[in-house]
Amino acid sequence: MSTILSLCRLDFYKLLLYRRMIAAMLIISVLSAVVPAWIPFIYIVSVYMIGVTLIAFDEQYKSNYLYCTLPITRQQVIAARFFLYFILALGLFVGYSVLTIIGQSKLPALDMQFLLLGICFAFNLIFVGLTQALCFRFKFSTVRIIAIIGYLIALVTMSTSGAMVQQAPKLSGIVLDANQSMLPLWGIILIIALVVFGFCYWLSQKLYLHKDFVD
Amino acid sequence: MNAIEITNLTKTLGSFQLRLPKMTVQRGLITGFIGQNGSGKTTTIKLLMNMLFADTGQINILGKDINDNFLSTKQQIGYAGDKMGFTERLTLKQIAYTISPFFEQWDDDLFSRYIKRFHLDLHKRYSELSKGMKQQFDLIIALAHHPQLLLLDEPTANLDPLARDELLEILRELTANENVSVFFSTHITSDLEKIADYIIFLHQGTIIMEGDKDDLLENHRLIKGKTAHLVPEVEDLFLHISRNQFGFEALTANWRQAYDVLGDEAIYDKASLEDVFIGYVQNQR
Numbered sequence: 001m002s003t004i005l006s007l008c009r010l011d012f013y014k015l016l017l018y019r020r021m022i023a024a025m026l027i028i029s030v031l032s033a034v035v036p037a038w039i040p041f042i043y044i045v046s047v048y049m050i051g052v053t054l055i056a057f058d059e060q061y062k063s064n065y066l067y068c069t070l071p072i073t074r075q076q077v078i079a080a081r082f083f084l085y086f087i088l089a090l091g092l093f094v095g096y097s098v099l100t101i102i103g104q105s106k107l108p109a110l111d112m113q114f115l116l117l118g119i120c121f122a123f124n125l126i127f128v129g130l131t132q133a134l135c136f137r138f139k140f141s142t143v144r145i146i147a148i149i150g151y152l153i154a155l156v157t158m159s160t161s162g163a164m165v166q167q168a169p170k171l172s173g174i175v176l177d178a179n180q181s182m183l184p185l186w187g188i189i190l191i192i193a194l195v196v197f198g199f200c201y202w203l204s205q206k207l208y209l210h211k212d213f214v215d
Numbered sequence: 216m217n218a219i220e221i222t223n224l225t226k227t228l229g230s231f232q233l234r235l236p237k238m239t240v241q242r243g244l245i246t247g248f249i250g251q252n253g254s255g256k257t258t259t260i261k262l263l264m265n266m267l268f269a270d271t272g273q274i275n276i277l278g279k280d281i282n283d284n285f286l287s288t289k290q291q292i293g294y295a296g297d298k299m300g301f302t303e304r305l306t307l308k309q310i311a312y313t314i315s316p317f318f319e320q321w322d323d324d325l326f327s328r329y330i331k332r333f334h335l336d337l338h339k340r341y342s343e344l345s346k347g348m349k350q351q352f353d354l355i356i357a358l359a360h361h362p363q364l365l366l367l368d369e370p371t372a373n374l375d376p377l378a379r380d381e382l383l384e385i386l387r388e389l390t391a392n393e394n395v396s397v398f399f400s401t402h403i404t405s406d407l408e409k410i411a412d413y414i415i416f417l418h419q420g421t422i423i424m425e426g427d428k429d430d431l432l433e434n435h436r437l438i439k440g441k442t443a444h445l446v447p448e449v450e451d452l453f454l455h456i457s458r459n460q461f462g463f464e465a466l467t468a469n470w471r472q473a474y475d476v477l478g479d480e481a482i483y484d485k486a487s488l489e490d491v492f493i494g495y496v497q498n499q500r
Contacts, residue, residue, distance in 0.1 A: 006316040010302075013313050017304050057302060066300030068266045070317045071289035213266045214228060 003072050007080030008087075014057045021049060029099065036103030040116045043096045044124065044154050047089055051128035052147060054081075059140040064213050074209050081132060082201045089124040093117060118186050122193030123154050129200030136207035216278040218242045218364050218396035219263065224272030226258060233258050233420040235272070240398050240413075242277075245390055247407035247428070248400040249492055250417035256400035257297065259417070260368045263398075264294055277363055290319055293362030295353040295370050303342035307352055310341060311359075318360035326359040333381065346373035354382060358389075365389070365397045371406050383410050404488035408432075414488065416495055424495050428488070435491045436470035439463070440481035449476055455497040466494030 015022065025046050032039050057063065067077045096117060104110050127150055134143045219240035226233045233255040240246045250256045261267040263274060265281065274281045276288050301310050307330070315321040330337060333351040335344075344352065350373050357365060365386070371379045387410055389395040401407060407414060407428070415425040438453070441462045450456060452473045453465035467473045470483050486494070 003317065006313075009316075010313045013305060013309055014302050017302070061302050062298050062300045063302070064300060065266065065296075065298045066314075068264050069294045069299070070314070071286050071319075072317060073285060210268055212228075212268060213261070 003076050004080045004083055007072070007077065008084045011054055011081070011084055014054060015050065018053060021053070025049065029095065032096075033099045033103040034106075036100050036106055036113065039096050039100055039103075039113070040120045041155070041159075043092055043117065043120045044151075046092055047124040047128060048147075048151055050088060051085060051131060052144070054084075055132060055135050055140060055143075058135075062213075062215075064211075068213065075205060078201065078204045078208055082129065082197070082204070085128045085132070086125065086197070089121055089128070092124075093121045115185065118189050119157075120154075122189045123157075125193045125197040126200070127151070127154070129197045129204075133200045133203040133207065136204055136211060216242060217275075218244075218277060219398060220273075220275040221259075222273045222275075224262065224274065225270045226262060226267060227270055228258065228267075231255070231258075231420060233262075235259065235422065238415065238422060238425075240396060242396050243390060243394045244412040245386060245397040245399060245407075245410050246413045246415060247404075247411035247488075248398060248415050248417060249402065249404055249407065249488070250400070251402060251496070254417045255420040256417055257368055258420075260294075260296060260366050260398070260400060263366055264292075264296075290360070291363040293357030293360065293365045294367075295350070295357040296366075296368035299353050299356070301341050304340055306338055306340050307335060307344075308337040310352075311337075311356070314356060315359075320361045322359055322361060325361070326355060329355040329358060329385075332385075333378070347375055347378055350374055351378060351382075354385075358385070361393075363395060365395060365399075367397065367399045369401055370399065371401060371403055379406065386410055404492060408488050416492055418496050418499055423499055424491075431491055432485065432488070434470065435466060435468055435486040435494070436473070437484040437486045437490055438465050438467055438470065438473055438477070438481050439484065440465075440477060444477060444480060449473075452476065455494040466490060 028042060029046070032042050067074070097114070100110070100113055100117065104113075127147070130150075131143055131147045134146060217239045219238070221235050221238040224233070224235040224238075231253070238259075248256050248259070258267065262269055263276065263281070265285070277291055279288055281288055305313070311326060315323070315326075333348075333355065335348060335352060335355070341349065341352065350370060354367070354370060357367070371382060374382060383406060386397055386399075390397060390412075399407065399411065411428045413425070414428050414431055416423050439462060442458060445456070445458075445463055452467050452469070454468060456463055456465040466486060473481070474483065
């Protein structure tokens with residue numbers, strides 16, 4: 001576990017180089033409490049920025065060469081990266097959930113907003129996991145195009161869902177009774193996300209373990 | 216026990232193939248690995264570091280199969296090569312801070328001593344260093360965890376003469392005082408002439424010659440004589456012959472045998488490692 005944490009620390013130091021980006025994200029996040037309907041959108045962007053920044057750093061500085069010189073296994077490299085992604089997605093989910101609660105008075109349907117955040121959490125896990133896995137097979141420039149397309153799909157989905165949240169009270173089938181719970185739906189989303197994330201982890205291991213670093 | 220033992224190793228990369236039926240690096244010695252660009256030096260070292268995977272063959276490092284004792288073996292290896300993979304915008308201090316936890320025997324004092332010895336500034340970013348300074352820092356990282364084996368891929372390529380001497384001095388100290396084994400690839404043969412104990416010549420992916428450095432330099436000579444002396448039985452003694460208007464110049468692997476035939480009719484100059492290497496490469500062509 002200490003190796004995994006050391007690898008996460010290495011990644012954390014890489015991210016610190018983008019202090020301005022992180023500071024801007026923090027300010028925007030705090031301000032999002034004023035317009036909480038935007039929180040899912042900001043959540044998606046935050047994870048996208050951090051995930052792609054880490055992968056871009058790997059590509060730019062040939063981090064794989066460093067990993068090969070250290071007394072660590074390739075399994076640990078992948079495990080650390082996926083652990084970081086999970087913690088990142090979860091940590092930001094918790095943070096944005098708190099901001100959602102702070103700004104709940106400005107939301108027409110809090111349950112729907114949390115459902116949306118849950119979908120974003122699932123999307124983020126799938127998105128970073130898949131992007132990372134694809135980077136072990138294809139060039140980063142190619143994967144970046146795929147990532148942008150995925151990101152745009154997510155944005156359209158979020159915008160549509162956001163509109164639904166605004167309209168939720170008017171849509172009879174969507175507004176929930178006080179006794180009804182979103183938990184089953186939440187559970188399904190979470191399970192799907194974890195299964196896909198787990199698959200991406202397995203795929204990354206499969207692709208990375210026997211990869212030759214030629215350049 | 217040898218520091219490195221390679222058996223039946225092959226690796227194909229595009230049209231290039233590395234074939235090492237047998238290669239050993241003895242413990243406590245500095246072994247020079249000489250070859251032209253593209254001869255397979257870096258590929259061999261990458262295979263030792265698991266940056267590449269062999270198609271066939273076995274690699275033992277410090278007496279253990281690298282695949283069976285991966286982590287413990289890696290703790291004993293110091294590596295410095297062309298691509299280190301550091302996040303270049305970090306300072307030297309930050310790089311050391313993020314890398315040190317991985318090594319059980321990381322020595323902060325030793326790290327600081329080497330930093331002072333090479334006059335590096337810990338607060339500078341890696342990207343701000345010159346190529347030579349980067350190479351010095353790479354070496355410090357390789358040395359700061361008390362490795363038993365140093366794998367150095369062209370470590371002196373960008374160093375100025377003073378820094379190069381400093382590095383060679385450090386390698387001498389390590390092998391003499393701490394029984395560290397050094398595997399040193401280069402195409403700058405003059406460095407190896409100063410410090411190497413054993414030499415391996417690599418050409419087009421295969422070893423064309425190896426031996427004790429002193430024996431190599433003792434036995435090989437550049438012979439200069441008149442063209443008239445170049446009869447077939449004399450030519451057979453030479454690895455490579457170049458003819459000019461004044462006569463011939465040839466490299467022999469056994470100058471005493473040549474002396475028995477040519478006697479005082481020829482001049483017997485000591486050969487440098489570079490002469491020997493060029494002679495063997497041209498002999499292959």
